Amino acid sequence: MNQNEQKKAAAERAVAYVEEGQVLGVGTGSTVDFFIDALAGAGLRIPACVSSSERSSKRLQERGFRILDPNEIDGIGVYVDGADEIDPGFNMIKGGGGALTREKILASMAKKYVCIADGSKAVRILGHFPLPVEVIPMAVHAVARRLEAMGGRPVLRDFTTDNGCKILDVHGLFIQDPAGLEREMNQIPGVVTVGLFAQRKADVLLLGTDEGVVESTRASA
Numbered sequence: 739m740n741q742n743e744q745k746k747a748a749a750e751r752a753v754a755y756v757e758e759g760q761v762l763g764v765g766t767g768s769t770v771d772f773f774i775d776a777l778a779g780a781g782l783r784i785p786a787c788v789s790s791s792e793r794s795s796k797r798l799q800e801r802g803f804r805i806l807d808p809n810e811i812d813g814i815g816v817y818v819d820g821a822d823e824i825d826p827g828f829n830m831i832k833g834g835g836g837a838l839t840r841e842k843i844l845a846s847m848a849k850k851y852v853c854i855a856d857g858s859k860a861v862r863i864l865g866h867f868p869l870p871v872e873v874i875p876m877a878v879h880a881v882a883r884r885l886e887a888m889g890g891r892p893v894l895r896d897f898t899t900d901n902g903c904k905i906l907d908v909h910g911l912f913i914q915d916p917a918g919l920e921r922e923m924n925q926i927p928g929v930v931t932v933g934l935f936a937q938r939k940a941d942v943l944l945l946g947t948d949e950g951v952v953e954s955t956r957a958s959a
């Protein structure tokens with residue numbers, strides 16, 4: 739299977755995790771696009787969705803799903819989203835699609851996070867993929883200097899997030915302590931969100947591979 743076929747297979751498998759009658763959380767990215775399409779074809783009874791981006795909301799609405807503002811709900815049963823990298827402890831780098839802040843908010847509201855990804859996303863140690871950091875525009879320069887002092891090489895992405903902020907993609911980090919680095923970067927004034935998901939990890943991983951979809955559950959989930 740090529741990469742897109744792996745994404746599609748993982749996305750289709752995730753439909754089995756959707757709980758009928760409950761608000762569904764939906765992330766962002768090309769794998770999630772496959773999930774939205776599979777969901778639309780499944781005919782499940784889903785009262786509404788909350789989504790992590792304007793892009794996903796639009797795709798969901800075009801397929802007949804109702805979108806709610808997360809402020810209108812108390813929690814989410816299942817949240818389905820992709821990842822840029824995921825390690826054996828289910829820590830993730832996310833934000834390649836620029837939706838990391840809303841993704842982290844929805845993940846924090848969810849009882850279960852189902853991660854869907856192609857096989858290339860499974861890594862031993864996080865950090866080959868540049869770590870996205872969402873930043874308040876007036877703080878970009880100051881935050882970039884702080885990230886350099888931490889050993890990273892931040893590159894400003896030519897992109898504005900749905901929240902009106904900027905993204906620094908931090909290259910050259912070898913992330914041995916994901917939770918520690920997430921905490922440390924969160925302390926930098928001007929940082930909105932770090933694309934490290936080590937405090938709120940995935941609970942289930944559906945990984946598309948040449949041998950089919952490999953399904954695993956985090957040990958303490």
Ligand SMILES: O=C(CO)[C@H](O)[C@H](O)COP(=O)(O)O
Pocket residue numbers: 765766767768769770819820821822831832833834835836837838841
């Ligand atoms: O974090 C994300 C968006 O902010 C995505 O989940 C991540 O970039 C993976 O994307 P794709 O499914 O296109 O490979």
